[in-house]
Amino acid sequence: MLFALVVIVFTLTRMSGSPAALLLPGDASAQDVQELETRLGLREPLPVQFGRYLMAAMKGDLGQSLRTKRPVVDMFIERLPATLEVLLIGVLIMSIGVPLGLVAALNRGSGIDLAVRLIASVGMSVPSFWLGTVLALVLGVWMRLLPVAGRSGWESAIMPAIALSMYAMAGVARLMRSSMLQVLGQDYVFFARAKGLPETKVLLKHALRNALIPVVSFTSIVIVTQFLLGAVVIETVFAWPGVGYLAFQSLVQRDYPVLQGVVLLMGVVFILVNLAVDLLYGVLDPRIRHG
Amino acid sequence: MKRQLRYGIAWILLLALPIFSSMGATPAAAEAIVVAQASTRPPPTPQTRGKEISVAIATFGSGILDPIVGASSSLRGYVEPMFDSFIRVDNEGKLIPGVFTSWEVGADGKQWTFKMRRGVKFHGDAGEATAEDAKFSLERYLSPDSAYKGGWGAVFDKAEVIDPYTLRVTTKDRHPLLPIELSQYGITPVIFLMPKRYIEQQGVEAFRKHPIGSGPYQFKSYIADSSLELTAFDAHWGIKPGYDTLKIMLVPNESARIGLLRQGRAQVVEVTPDGAKDVKAAGFDTRAVPGNILPSFHLYGTYYKTFKGPTSDVRVRKALALAINRKELVEALMPGGELPNAPAVSPANQDIDVARWAKKAAETYVYDLPQAKRLLAEAGYPNGFEIGLFTFDYPGAPLLTVAQAVQGYWEKIGVKAKIIPTDYAGLRPRFDLDPLPASLVGQASTMRYLDRPDAIVNHKAAFYSGNKGIFRLLNTDAKTSAFPEVDQLMDTLATEFDVEKRKKINDRLLTIMVDSYTLIPLASIPTVFGVDPKVELDVRPFSQIGTRIIYARPKSDTRP
Numbered sequence: 040m041l042f043a044l045v046v047i048v049f050t051l052t053r054m055s056g057s058p059a060a061l062l063l064p065g066d067a068s069a070q071d072v073q074e075l076e077t078r079l080g081l082r083e084p085l086p087v088q089f090g091r092y093l094m095a096a097m098k099g100d101l102g103q104s105l106r107t108k109r110p111v112v113d114m115f116i117e118r119l120p121a122t123l124e125v126l127l128i129g130v131l132i133m134s135i136g137v138p139l140g141l142v143a144a145l146n147r148g149s150g151i152d153l154a155v156r157l158i159a160s161v162g163m164s165v166p167s168f169w170l171g172t173v174l175a176l177v178l179g180v181w182m183r184l185l186p187v188a189g190r191s192g193w194e195s196a197i198m199p200a201i202a203l204s205m206y207a208m209a210g211v212a213r214l215m216r217s218s219m220l221q222v223l224g225q226d227y228v229f230f231a232r233a234k235g236l237p238e239t240k241v242l243l244k245h246a247l248r249n250a251l252i253p254v255v256s257f258t259s260i261v262i263v264t265q266f267l268l269g270a271v272v273i274e275t276v277f278a279w280p281g282v283g284y285l286a287f288q289s290l291v292q293r294d295y296p297v298l299q300g301v302v303l304l305m306g307v308v309f310i311l312v313n314l315a316v317d318l319l320y321g322v323l324d325p326r327i328r329h330g
Numbered sequence: 331m332k333r334q335l336r337y338g339i340a341w342i343l344l345l346a347l348p349i350f351s352s353m354g355a356t357p358a359a360a361e362a363i364v365v366a367q368a369s370t371r372p373p374p375t376p377q378t379r380g381k382e383i384s385v386a387i388a389t390f391g392s393g394i395l396d397p398i399v400g401a402s403s404s405l406r407g408y409v410e411p412m413f414d415s416f417i418r419v420d421n422e423g424k425l426i427p428g429v430f431t432s433w434e435v436g437a438d439g440k441q442w443t444f445k446m447r448r449g450v451k452f453h454g455d456a457g458e459a460t461a462e463d464a465k466f467s468l469e470r471y472l473s474p475d476s477a478y479k480g481g482w483g484a485v486f487d488k489a490e491v492i493d494p495y496t497l498r499v500t501t502k503d504r505h506p507l508l509p510i511e512l513s514q515y516g517i518t519p520v521i522f523l524m525p526k527r528y529i530e531q532q533g534v535e536a537f538r539k540h541p542i543g544s545g546p547y548q549f550k551s552y553i554a555d556s557s558l559e560l561t562a563f564d565a566h567w568g569i570k571p572g573y574d575t576l577k578i579m580l581v582p583n584e585s586a587r588i589g590l591l592r593q594g595r596a597q598v599v600e601v602t603p604d605g606a607k608d609v610k611a612a613g614f615d616t617r618a619v620p621g622n623i624l625p626s627f628h629l630y631g632t633y634y635k636t637f638k639g640p641t642s643d644v645r646v647r648k649a650l651a652l653a654i655n656r657k658e659l660v661e662a663l664m665p666g667g668e669l670p671n672a673p674a675v676s677p678a679n680q681d682i683d684v685a686r687w688a689k690k691a692a693e694t695y696v697y698d699l700p701q702a703k704r705l706l707a708e709a710g711y712p713n714g715f716e717i718g719l720f721t722f723d724y725p726g727a728p729l730l731t732v733a734q735a736v737q738g739y740w741e742k743i744g745v746k747a748k749i750i751p752t753d754y755a756g757l758r759p760r761f762d763l764d765p766l767p768a769s770l771v772g773q774a775s776t777m778r779y780l781d782r783p784d785a786i787v788n789h790k791a792a793f794y795s796g797n798k799g800i801f802r803l804l805n806t807d808a809k810t811s812a813f814p815e816v817d818q819l820m821d822t823l824a825t826e827f828d829v830e831k832r833k834k835i836n837d838r839l840l841t842i843m844v845d846s847y848t849l850i851p852l853a854s855i856p857t858v859f860g861v862d863p864k865v866e867l868d869v870r871p872f873s874q875i876g877t878r879i880i881y882a883r884p885k886s887d888t889r890p
Contacts, residue, residue, distance in 0.1 A: 055755070055756060056753065056754075056755035056756035056757075056758070056759060057755060057758065057759045058755065062392055062399070062477055063477045070480055071477075071479060071480035071481070072758075072759075074479070074480075075477075078474060106392050106393055106394055107393065107394060107538075107554060108535065108538075109554075114554070172583075172585055175585065175586060175589050176585070176589070179589050179593060180588075180589045180592050180593065183593055186590075186593065186595060187585075187586050187589030187590055187593060187595075188386070188579070188581045188583070188586035188587070188589065188590055188595075189556070189557065189579055189581070189590075189595075190556070191595075275582060275583065276583050276586065277583075277586065278556070278579065278580065278581040278582065278583065278586060280553055280555065280556035280557075284555065284556075285555065288393070288555045291753075291755075292392070292393075292755075293755045
C-alpha cells in the first residue's frame, strides 16, 4: 500500500509543474531554468529519479527540501507537535459526541434528542474551511476571545481544533445515537434488565460497550480523512504551522521531496491508526479478542 | 485497576497538551550559532520607539533567508529589514547615498567606481563592512545557488577592491541601470550587502539559519513558512529602528490577516483592494503603493509564420482589446485601481513620458463594442471564434475573477473563451519549450506585471527575441521576428545613458508594442496595506513592505 502511495504521489507531483519556475524570477531565461532543474536532479529520467528516491526512502532518508535544503524528516518532526496539539484537542471535542449520542438515544423523541440531531446534521453539513472562517470572525474578530491566526499559545489551537473536529463530533453523536438505539433493543440488554442489574450498569457495561464498536470504526476513518487531510485546509486558513500547512506550502512551491515525504508519513500514520483501532476492537469486544 | 488505568491515560493526555504546545515552536535560533551583540555603543534610541510591531503578509516566496535565493519581489517583503541595499531611494524616488556614498561611471560606460560608507556594521560580531564584503556580495549572485545567475551574469563582469572603501565594478556592456539595480528599487536581482567573513567561516547553511546583514533589524528567530522575528539593530549607520521587535508573519488567508489587524495582533497587513474596504470600515488606515501591479492579458505565438489562427490577425487582437470595459472592470473587481497606462508601464516609470502615454492608452484601450464587432467581421470572424484563456491566481491581483469578466466581455462579440485555470508553476514550463507548444499558440492568458523604475525590464521579458520566459510574446526568433527593430531598440536602450535619447527609444518601443495588441493592459492597481492608526508608515512607488517597514515607528501623538 505504501509503495502504491509513493508511486502515485511521485507521479502526480511531477505532472503538476516545475519548482524551478517558483525558485527563479519570472523573467529568468530557459537556460537558467534548465540549469536549476539539472542541479536539483529533475532533468534525469523519471524512473532514475524514482529509483533513487525509493532506495533512499527504504533507508529512512526522505531527501531534502528543494527550497530549504533541510532534511524532510526534520521538517516533518518540527511541524508534527503543532498538528498533534490540534489533533489532541480535536479528539477531545470529537469525544463529546459520545455522551451527546448517548443522551439522545436514552431520550428518544424528546427535545434533547431533537437538539442533538440538529447539531449532528449541521455539524456534518458545514464545510470545515467555512466553519473556520466563521469561527475566526465571531470568536476572533467580533468577540476577540481567540487569536485568528498563528500559533501563540494553547488557546490559538482551539479554533482550528473546533473547525477540524466538528464533522467528527457530529458524526460520532449521530452514530452513537443510532448504534445505542439498536443495541438497547437487543435480547442481552433485555436479559440484563430482567435479571435485575442496575440501569447504569446495563447501559455502561452491556449497551455502551457494544454500541461503541461502530463508533470506534468511524473514528479511525475520520481521524485520517478529517484530522490529517483536513489539516491541510484548516492549518492554512489559520496559518497554523503544522504538517498540513507544510504540505500546502510544499504543494504551492512544488517542493517535491517534502510533499512526497509528508504524504508518505501520513500514510504511515494512517496504517498505525488502523492498527490501533483493530487492537481496540479486541479490547471492546471479547469475541474478537478470543476469536 | 482499570479505573486507575483510565485516570492514568487521561492525566497523560492532559499533561501532554502543554508539551505539544511548547514543542515545534522552537525557532531556528535554538540551533543557530550564537552571535554576540554589536560591540559598538548604540546611538540613543528615538523617543518614539515602540515595543513591537507585527506585519502579516501573503507570501514568503521561497521562504529561504538568503538574498541570492528565491523569486525577487516577495523576497524584499521579509528579508530587507535585515540587509542593506547599496543605494537608497528618497521620498521623491531619487537615488541617494546608502552603503555606497557616491558612484561614477568611466567614459566607456562599463567601469563604475563606488565609494563606500565608513562605519557600516554587520550584526553581532561580524565586524565592519568594507569593499571586500561588497565585492563578495556582488559575486555571490553568480554562485550556483543563485536564482539570478543568468540575468546578473549577463550584466556583471568583475569587481575589484581598490581600497577598503572603494570598489570598482566592471559591467560586460555599457549598463546605465546598474545604480538602480544596486538600489532599493532593484528586483532582479535583489542585491544586498552580505558579510564575507561570516559566510566563508560559518558556511552558507549557517548563514541561512541565522542570517547576518547590516540592516536596521537583526535576526532573532525564524519558523519556516510561518514567522520571522527580528530585533532592532541600534548600530545601523542611518536608520533608527522604530520598534524593539519586528515580527513578520506569513498568513496566506486575507480574512485572517484582517482579523489579526482588528484584534491588534498585527499592526500592518497586506490586503487586496477589495479587502481594503473592510479595513477602512473597521476604522483602520490604509496605505496604497500606486500602480504596483499591472493586470494585463497576453496573446501568444501570434507572430509564428506558420500560425494561421484568428489572433494572427491584428484586427482580431484589437477587437479583443476594445471589447473590454476597463472602467467597469476596475470599479467592480479592483477598487482603488486605475485605468491602465501603456503595456507594462506604471505611473512612476523613469525615462518614459508617462503622462503622454497615459493619454495615449486612454485613447487606445476604449470600450467600443461596435468597432470590435466590425473589426472581427472584417477579419472574417463575424460570429466570433473559440479561444483558450489561461489564468492563475496571484497575490494582490484578482486574476481569476478578471479572467471571468474578460470571458463575459468577449462573449458579447461572439468570442467564446474557455477559461483554463492553472498556476504559475504549472504554466511556466510550457514557455521554456521552443517552439511554443501548440496548446499555447493563438491562446490568451491573464498576466500581471510588477512595476519597476525602468520599464525596459518588463518590456524585454515580453518582446526581446530569444527570451523564453513566461512573458514572451513577439519575437521568439530574431530571424523570423515580425519586428526586428524591437531587438535593435532594446539593445540600444540597454546601453544608452542619455535620458532624452532613452525617452525617444522608449517612445518608439511603446508605439510598436501598443500597435501589436499582444500585451494588452487591463488596469493599474495598488498594493494595499491595512495599518493600525497608531503606526506611522509611509509607502512609496515601487516599494515592497520590507522596504518601508524599516522606517515605521509609533505615532508620537498616540503614545501614552
